Amino acid sequence: MKPNPQRAHELEVEFKKGFDGICLRIWPHCQQIASVSTGPFVLYVDSMRERSYSKGLTVTSPLYTSSEAFIGVNIWPRDENQCYLIHLNTTFFEFIPTAEMDEPQPTAIFPEQVTIGEEYEIIITSINPLYRYRLGDIVRVVRFVNQCPVVEFVRRKGQLLSVKAEKTSEVSMWNAINQCIKQHWTGKRLVDYTCCENALLAQLKGGEKAIIPYYIVFLEFDDGSTLLPDEKQKLDEVLQSLTFPYESFRLKQRIAPMVVHTVRSRTFRDMRRFIVANSMASANQLKIPRVVSKPDHLQYLLDHMIGE
Numbered sequence: 001m002k003p004n005p006q007r008a009h010e011l012e013v014e015f016k017k018g019f020d021g022i023c024l025r026i027w028p029h030c031q032q033i034a035s036v037s038t039g040p041f042v043l044y045v046d047s048m049r050e051r052s053y054s055k056g057l058t059v060t061s062p063l064y065t066s067s068e069a070f071i072g073v074n075i076w077p078r079d080e081n082q083c084y085l086i087h088l089n090t091t092f093f094e095f096i097p098t099a100e101m102d103e104p105q106p107t108a109i110f111p112e113q114v115t116i117g118e119e120y121e122i123i124i125t126s127i128n129p130l131y132r133y134r135l136g137d138i139v140r141v142v143r144f145v146n147q148c149p150v151v152e153f154v155r156r157k158g159q160l161l162s163v164k165a166e167k168t169s170e171v172s173m174w175n176a177i178n179q180c181i182k183q184h185w186t187g188k189r190l191v192d193y194t195c196c197e198n199a200l201l202a203q204l205k206g207g208e209k210a211i212i213p214y215y216i217v218f219l220e221f222d223d224g225s226t227l228l229p230d231e232k233q234k235l236d237e238v239l240q241s242l243t244f245p246y247e248s249f250r251l252k253q254r255i256a257p258m259v260v261h262t263v264r265s266r267t268f269r270d271m272r273r274f275i276v277a278n279s280m281a282s283a284n285q286l287k288i289p290r291v292v293s294k295p296d297h298l299q300y301l302l303d304h305m306i307g308e
Helices: 005-016 022-026 039-050 170-183 198-205 229-242 244-251 267-277 295-302
Strands: 032-034 058-060 063-065 070-073 084-086 092-097 119-126 131-145 148-156 190-197 215-221 259-262
Touching (some): 005 022, 039 058, 039 190, 170 215, 170 229, 190 198, 198 215, 198 295, 215 267, 229 244, 267 295
Parallel strands (some): 032 058, 215 259
Antiparallel strands (some): 063 070, 070 084, 084 148, 119 131, 131 148, 190 215
16 A cells, blocks of 8 residues: 555545544545444444444444354345344354253254254355364354344353353343443543453452352543443342342342443443454454453453542
8 A cells, every 4th residue: 555645635524524424525425334234243233333433324234244154144134133044055053052062962843943043153064174163252143034034143162251140141231331321421431341250350369269159340431531430330220120130139239230431531442452462363363352261361451440
């Protein structure tokens, strides 16, 4: 790529006008934005829409793919809930019911055997070369087209908080955070978030686990602001209202109130760079984990907390 001073000047002029509708102003022939917009990616798509970057454009999620396989195609791009028709021609698919994911020899069923409304982990067998392995994606079956299932992406395997077998999902935590933003954290715009169990903190510090376990949540807001103690408490209250198992354990005092931290601006952007620099992860495919499981990642977040 060669320097283009004229184009640089054009962009500078548009940026000085602000970023409302910026996509069409700098790319006037753009017709739509193709982006993953389900599961944990809802946060980023909503953020783009709220800031009006994509004003005048439709955001669609045309394909469901991975490094290993082409999984599905979205033939209903204008639907609010993006879902994908499983593409059976290039890969052999099997599905593990989520209730059996942790068993040594889980049941694997064929596409036509799945049940609408149920969630499954995907197994793929590639054709060239011939490999069979678990993808780690959890999907929910929403309907069938003839005998071919239509699925929506839910989460990645392992992205659960479970300190007392309550299994709080990534979706539940996101719904609680989103509700707090709309109802209790007036004017706040979330950049990103992640969580962990307090056992990881004990591992990092080399101490004993707390007698009563709890969740730790890290939030970054676009203005670098923090939350008042009462505002932080709202997240725990809302999560209880949304997930009965968590509420039950909280009422029995078998799970302690969650601890909520806010982190400085650009923490999650820089955390991506930190993870790439200290692992084999590809920058193009790296996703911020919704449940942190590595001590060095937790330490990075702790080092970037605001006023704590």
